[in-house]
Amino acid sequence: MAAAEETSKSSEAFPMKGGDGPNSYTKNSIYQRGAVDVAKQLLDKEIAEKLDIEISLPSNTFNIADLGCSVGPNTFSSVENILEAVQLKYQCQGLDSQIPEFQVFFNDHILNDFNMLFKSLPPNRQYYAAGVPGSFYGRIFPNNSIHLVHSSSSNHWLSRVPKEVVDKNCPAWNKGEIHYSNSTNEVVKAYEAQYAEDMECFLHARSREVVSGGLMVLIIPGRPNGTPHSKTLPNMMLQLLGTSLMEMARKGVVLEEKVDSFNIPMYYMSPQELEAAVEGNGCFSIEKIENLPSALADGASIETRVLGYHMRAAADALIKQQFGEEILDELFDLYCKKLEEKPSIFESGKGINFLAVLKRKPN
Amino acid sequence: MAAAEETSKSSEAFPMKGGDGPNSYTKNSIYQRGAVDVAKQLLDKEIAEKLDIEISLPSNTFNIADLGCSVGPNTFSSVENILEAVQLKYQCQGLDSQIPEFQVFFNDHILNDFNMLFKSLPPNRQYYAAGVPGSFYGRIFPNNSIHLVHSSSSNHWLSRVPKEVVDKNCPAWNKGEIHYSNSTNEVVKAYEAQYAEDMECFLHARSREVVSGGLMVLIIPGRPNGTPHSKTLPNMMLQLLGTSLMEMARKGVVLEEKVDSFNIPMYYMSPQELEAAVEGNGCFSIEKIENLPSALADGASIETRVLGYHMRAAADALIKQQFGEEILDELFDLYCKKLEEKPSIFESGKGINFLAVLKRKPN
Numbered sequence: 106m107a108a109a110e111e112t113s114k115s116s117e118a119f120p121m122k123g124g125d126g127p128n129s130y131t132k133n134s135i136y137q138r139g140a141v142d143v144a145k146q147l148l149d150k151e152i153a154e155k156l157d158i159e160i161s162l163p164s165n166t167f168n169i170a171d172l173g174c175s176v177g178p179n180t181f182s183s184v185e186n187i188l189e190a191v192q193l194k195y196q197c198q199g200l201d202s203q204i205p206e207f208q209v210f211f212n213d214h215i216l217n218d219f220n221m222l223f224k225s226l227p228p229n230r231q232y233y234a235a236g237v238p239g240s241f242y243g244r245i246f247p248n249n250s251i252h253l254v255h256s257s258s259s260n261h262w263l264s265r266v267p268k269e270v271v272d273k274n275c276p277a278w279n280k281g282e283i284h285y286s287n288s289t290n291e292v293v294k295a296y297e298a299q300y301a302e303d304m305e306c307f308l309h310a311r312s313r314e315v316v317s318g319g320l321m322v323l324i325i326p327g328r329p330n331g332t333p334h335s336k337t338l339p340n341m342m343l344q345l346l347g348t349s350l351m352e353m354a355r356k357g358v359v360l361e362e363k364v365d366s367f368n369i370p371m372y373y374m375s376p377q378e379l380e381a382a383v384e385g386n387g388c389f390s391i392e393k394i395e396n397l398p399s400a401l402a403d404g405a406s407i408e409t410r411v412l413g414y415h416m417r418a419a420a421d422a423l424i425k426q427q428f429g430e431e432i433l434d435e436l437f438d439l440y441c442k443k444l445e446e447k448p449s450i451f452e453s454g455k456g457i458n459f460l461a462v463l464k465r466k467p468n
Numbered sequence: 469m470a471a472a473e474e475t476s477k478s479s480e481a482f483p484m485k486g487g488d489g490p491n492s493y494t495k496n497s498i499y500q501r502g503a504v505d506v507a508k509q510l511l512d513k514e515i516a517e518k519l520d521i522e523i524s525l526p527s528n529t530f531n532i533a534d535l536g537c538s539v540g541p542n543t544f545s546s547v548e549n550i551l552e553a554v555q556l557k558y559q560c561q562g563l564d565s566q567i568p569e570f571q572v573f574f575n576d577h578i579l580n581d582f583n584m585l586f587k588s589l590p591p592n593r594q595y596y597a598a599g600v601p602g603s604f605y606g607r608i609f610p611n612n613s614i615h616l617v618h619s620s621s622s623n624h625w626l627s628r629v630p631k632e633v634v635d636k637n638c639p640a641w642n643k644g645e646i647h648y649s650n651s652t653n654e655v656v657k658a659y660e661a662q663y664a665e666d667m668e669c670f671l672h673a674r675s676r677e678v679v680s681g682g683l684m685v686l687i688i689p690g691r692p693n694g695t696p697h698s699k700t701l702p703n704m705m706l707q708l709l710g711t712s713l714m715e716m717a718r719k720g721v722v723l724e725e726k727v728d729s730f731n732i733p734m735y736y737m738s739p740q741e742l743e744a745a746v747e748g749n750g751c752f753s754i755e756k757i758e759n760l761p762s763a764l765a766d767g768a769s770i771e772t773r774v775l776g777y778h779m780r781a782a783a784d785a786l787i788k789q790q791f792g793e794e795i796l797d798e799l800f801d802l803y804c805k806k807l808e809e810k811p812s813i814f815e816s817g818k819g820i821n822f823l824a825v826l827k828r829k830p831n
Contacts, residue, residue, distance in 0.1 A: 163526070166610040206610040210598060215589075219582045223601040226578075233610055235573060235598040238586040247529040247569040247596055 143397045144257070144324050144460055145186045151462045152190040153197070155392050157318040160252050167191060167205040169232070170251045170314075172241040173259025174211040176218045177225040183255055184209050187322070188231060191253075207232035212245055214238070216422075240264060242306045246314040254315060257324040258458075261339075263370040264303045267295035271366050280365050283347035285372075286340035293334060300372040304382040312388035312465065321389065321463040324397070328373045329455050337373050338454030342416065345447065349439045350428075358435065359428050367427045369420065376459050389463040397458040409448070413441035506760045507620070507687050507823055508549050514825045515553040516560070518755050520681040523615050530554060530568040532595070533614045533677075535604040536622025537574040539581045540588040546618055547572050550685070551594060554616075570595035575608055577601070579785075603627060605669045609677040617678060620687040621821075624702075626733040627666045630658035634729050643728050646710035649703035656697060663735040667745040675751035675828065684752065684826040687760070690737045692818050700736050701817030708810065709779065712802045713791075721798065722791050730790045732783065739822050752826035760821040772811070776804035 161167040169187055174180035188207055195204045211222060215238040226234055239245045241256070242264040269277035270285075270292050277291035285296040311321060328337035335341075347364070354361040376394045383389050417437045424433065444450075524530040532550055537543035551570055558567045574585060578601040589597050602608045604619070605627040632640035633648075633655050640654035648659040674684060691700040698704075710727070717724040739757045746752050780800045787796065807813075 164610070164612060166613060208610050208613070215586050219586060219599060223578050223582060223599075226601070233600075233608060234602075235600045236582060236586075237596075237598045238589070239597075245596060247527070247571050249527060250529060250571070 147395065147460055148186055148322060149190045151393060153194055155462065155464060156191065156194055156320060158194060160316050160318045161205040165205045166208055168208050168251050169253045169255065170210040170212055170246065172212045172254060172256040174213050176221045180211060181227050183257055187253060187255055208235065210235050210237045212237040212241060214240060242303050244310045244313065248313050249316045251314050252316055252319045254311060254321040258326055260323055260325045261371050261373055263299050263372050266368040266370045267299040269295045270368050279368055281351060283350060283364065283367050284340060284343040284369050286334045286337065287344050296372055300374060308382060308386035312386060315465040317465055317467045319465045323461045324458055325461060326373060326458050328375050329457050330375045330377045332455045336455055338450065338456030339373055341450045341454045343369055345443045346416065346440050349436055349443055352439065353436060359432060363428060369423065379461055383463060388466055390466055392462040392464050394459060394461045397460055409444040410441050413437055413444055510758065510823055511549055511685060512553045514756060516557055518825065518827060519554065519557055519683055521557060523679050523681045524568040528568045529571055531571050531614050532616045532618065533573040533575055533609065535575045535617060535619040537576050539584045543574060544590055546620055550616060550618055571598065573598050573600045575600040575604060577603060605666050607673045607676065611676050612679045614677050615679055615682045617674060617684040621689055623686055623688045624734050624736055626662050626735050629731040629733045630662040632658045633731050642731055644714060646713060646727065646730050647703060647706040647732050649697045649700065650707050659735055663737060671745060671749035675749060678828040680828055680830045682828045686824045687821055688737065688824060689821050692820050693738045693740045695818045699818055701819030702736055704813045704817045705779065706732055708806045709803050712799055712806055715802065716799060722795060726791060742824055746826060751829055753829055755825040755827050757822060757824045760823055772807040773804045776800055776807055
């Protein structure tokens with residue numbers, strides 16, 4: 106049995122803020138939602154062109170997994186989009202009567218608020234719903250059991266903070282920073298290595314779980330090919346968060362050592378990096394990699410403060426764990442102020458969401 | 469798609485008390501655990517004799533569903549027992565190398581504490597785990613997707629309180645009582661009809677979900693054939709709970725109308741009643757129906773107060789919803805006192821746990 110071995114692969118949990126309060130992920134995931142919406146048309150086209158509907162035979166159940174689903178509601182829109190696209194494919198081929206049943210596996214870390222997710226399930230859904238707790242960097246499903254994997258705004262989370270960057274005795278110690286974009290080469294290399302290892306684990310696990318001909322649709326927040334880490338917008342935003350924390354350390358609100366030992370386990374890959382990982386794995390063909398139109402294109406319409414809240418919803422649990430809940434309001438007030446003072450980063454910084462469609466090669 | 473239609477079947481949720489506090493189900497399910505333990509040997513034998521191992525082909529995944537799993541830990545022992553019995557069957561046939569992967573679906577009402585369940589999952593489990601929220605009186609899985617259904621101490625929960633018994637204008641209005649064992653014939657008939665309808669729905673849903681040759685193993689708290697409802701031990705215990713509530717109504721602690729409109733949706737079926745339902749459904753053969761040795765056999769060793777706590781863990785949410793949390797301590801103190809004053813009910817009242825093994829006939 107591989108299950109015990111492969112699911113025990115150690116990785117840390119970074120749940121989004123649960124519940125539905127003003128700082129919750131539910132109320133602060135419009136940006137992520139934007140990525141889902143702009144992907145819909147592309148997704149319809151990809152499913153229409155690339156999906157072999159025979160893969161749901163002989164059971165005639167079509168199994169969809171949404172990895173890193175958080176607590177909704179974005180996951181429900183994504184699943185609904187996919188389901189409609191698959192149904193449409195059957196209808197266009199005149200196979201209405203053979204439309205399969207759908208089972209949807211909502212996956213996220215074990216500390217995700219599944220209670221909230223389940224309570225928010227759309228009452229008129231056309232699928233059987235299941236929650237699957239566990240890190241998607243390990244095995245979470247049986248062999249050959251999933252027909253379509255979807256994951257949106259999740260693959261930029263690493264499985265853990267690279268060990269070296271929090272080790273005082275290591276040249277990659279990331280003193281005074283909470284991310285890698287303004288750090289030494291050693292720190293950057295440690296993050297890059299962690300990403301490479303994680304993506305290898307991700308693709309290996311999925312290569313076992315996805316049926317031959319099955320699709321993987323990933324929406325990934327990343328950086329354009331050729332853009333250095335230091336010019337990547339989300340990295341620049343994280344660096345400002347680090348600056349805010351260091352400022353609070355200087356004021357004595359938080360301990361500097363706590364900032365030194367705190368790192369955000371996010372990595373913004375380029376499409377080229379993903380391509381290299383997929384080729385290294387060898388089990389998937391790349392059907393498409395395409396930048397999505399930016400949800401931020403209409404720049405003025407998303408206020409920097411809103412982006413600040415998004416960051417808070419995403420990083421809330423991590424920061425609380427390290428520094429305590431009491432610093433959150435002050436930190437994010439300061440952070441939003443810094444964002445507003447530096448509108449230039451939204452011009453000089455480059456960030457993309459890109460869609461990757463991978464197809465499981467025959468075994 | 470049947471999913472939307474069948475899962476939307478209205479039914480109410482009666483979650484066990486979540487968390488792991490002193491009154492939680494986790495800490496107060498020893499009685500239910502006893503039923504699981506005494507069933508183990510019987511279960512091993514049944515699986516060895518009755519399971520066709522070919523049913524897990526061609527996917528070579530064996531899907532187990534535990535219905536009404538609550539929050540653990542009993543569900544984990546049950547699943548472990550089943551998994552070992554299935555593995556043993558393969559080994560005894562010299563098919564060690566063909567042992568399938570296991571996926572376990574933990575099902576309970578949508579208000580069950582799945583977060584707690586997921587956090588308690590055994591770290592070295594040999595299966596992929598998923599949580600499935602929803603009433604097992606409706607469809608919760610795709611067609612032909614489950615190889616073995618297990619359910620312990622769950623089928624005595626009805627999907628709802630029969631409507632008539634809370635309707636003042638109905639001859640079946642159950643004034644002054646919270647259950648049916650001391651009530652008019654009309655009330656008893658309303659409960660019997662609800663049971664019959666629910667069991668029909670249960671068997672119909674499972675007949676679609678369980679593969680041909682798949683097994684259903686049910687451990688059901690019930691009454692011996694021929695025993696009237698009024699002489700059934702759990703009914704007598706529930707009646708005492710009703711008496712306690714009425715006493716509090718007389719003292720003015722709770723409103724009498726609230727007691728009148730409160731009914732416990734539990735029904736203790738006899739093996740004969742189950743047989744009739746299975747025959748009526750027609751899709752399952754009865755492989756075995758057998759009384760389990762009583763977990764209460766060593767009568768003196770389980771104190772009445774412990775039984776009182778068990779009742780509290782099970783009925784906590786229902787009572788809180790109707791009367792408010794503040795009455796719980798007083799109510800269960802009074803109830804335990806009444807149980808201690810009436811040791812005779814443990815002699816005159818009859819209660820059984822019985823094991824039913826059903827096999828899905830070929831389509």
